[in-house]
Amino acid sequence: MCNILPPRRGRKGKGRGRPVTGGVLFSVRNVSKTFPGAAAPALSHVNLDIREGECLLIAGSNGSGKTLLMRIIAGLLEPGEGEVLFRGLPPDRQGGAIRRETGLIFQDADAQIVGETVEEDAAFGPANLGMSKAEIRERVDSALAAFGLEEKRLSPPRRLSGGEKRRLAAAGILAMGCSTVIMDEPFANLDWPGVVQTLETIRGLRDAGKTVIILTHELEKTLALAGRLVILHRGLIRDDGEPAAVLDRLDAAWGVRDPRRNYAEVKDCSWL
Numbered sequence: 349m350c351n352i353l354p355p356r357r358g359r360k361g362k363g364r365g366r367p368v369t370g371g372v373l374f375s376v377r378n379v380s381k382t383f384p385g386a387a388a389p390a391l392s393h394v395n396l397d398i399r400e401g402e403c404l405l406i407a408g409s410n411g412s413g414k415t416l417l418m419r420i421i422a423g424l425l426e427p428g429e430g431e432v433l434f435r436g437l438p439p440d441r442q443g444g445a446i447r448r449e450t451g452l453i454f455q456d457a458d459a460q461i462v463g464e465t466v467e468e469d470a471a472f473g474p475a476n477l478g479m480s481k482a483e484i485r486e487r488v489d490s491a492l493a494a495f496g497l498e499e500k501r502l503s504p505p506r507r508l509s510g511g512e513k514r515r516l517a518a519a520g521i522l523a524m525g526c527s528t529v530i531m532d533e534p535f536a537n538l539d540w541p542g543v544v545q546t547l548e549t550i551r552g553l554r555d556a557g558k559t560v561i562i563l564t565h566e567l568e569k570t571l572a573l574a575g576r577l578v579i580l581h582r583g584l585i586r587d588d589g590e591p592a593a594v595l596d597r598l599d600a601a602w603g604v605r606d607p608r609r610n611y612a613e614v615k616d617c618s619w620l
């Protein structure tokens with residue numbers, strides 16, 4: 349398991365599009381999922397290799413299968429067909445490694461609160477992993493400091509703002525030493541200061557060497573942070589590659605808007 353704020357591995361340079369040279373962490377192999385009574389599969393023959401240290405955006409319209417794919421990658425849901433290898437190992441040889449090493453930040457930040465105070469909440473994950481009290485304390489202290497939550501450590505998490513709640517979830521993941529963070533719609537219900545805080549949270553996780561997977565339909569906020577963009581539409585991967593190149597090839601039918609296209613005037617938004 350990695351330590352809090354481990355040194356960057358396999359990286360050359362900072363910023364958007366930087367090369368990632370880490371090994372393959374998750375290998376999604378031919379994953380499909382069909383729910384009973386559904387006319388079409390919710391996920392269909394998805395293949396995706398996610399490398400260590402990568403900052404990956406998975407974009408798609410509502411119902412395209414993003415959350416479902418996240419739950420399957422994180423080991424919360426069995427695929428109907430196919431499998432997810434972790435560090436090259438098939439599910440029966442992973443020994444729960446995916447659950448230990450993958451932290452999730454859900455769309456609904458409130459659903460993740462488990463502690464009465466901020467510090468108790470951040471300590472929950474490390475305590476579940478069986479760490480000693482001294483180690484938990486050290487990790488929680490570092491993680492709360494990393495996300496600027498030291499002054500709130502005795503506050504009830506429910507009183508935090510939306511952006512702070514996501515920072516708290518990120519601090520808990522950092523304290524656990526997870527190698528991967530998956531964020532589902534990290535900007536849902538946030539005002540602009542909350543968006544900025546969340547972007548800083550993502551940058552902090554990325555710069556701490558984490559593999560970061562962001563599921564969103566709001567590309568404009570995260571594009572600058574990501575080195576790769578995957579488009580999901582009706583359960584199928586439609587494109588996968590360097591963000592600018594994927595946007596150049598975007599099909600309007602996929603329901604993802606190219607954030608580089610600005611509305612020139614307010615009247616252009618009149619259809620809203």
Ligand SMILES: Nc1ncnc2c1ncn2[C@@H]1O[C@H](COP(=O)(O)OP(=O)(O)OP(=O)(O)O)[C@@H](O)[C@H]1O
Nearest residue numbers: 383384390408409410411412413414415416417565
């Ligand atoms: N437990 C379930 N039972 C039946 N259908 C489901 C279940 N979970 C997901 N689905 C279906 O799978 C499809 C993909 O859902 P998913 O939640 O992954 O979409 P999404 O891309 O995350 O959408 P959003 O942007 O709205 O969050 C949807 O059609 C949804 O109705």
Ligand SMILES: [Mg+2]
Nearest residue numbers: 414415416532
């Ligand atoms: Mg979703």
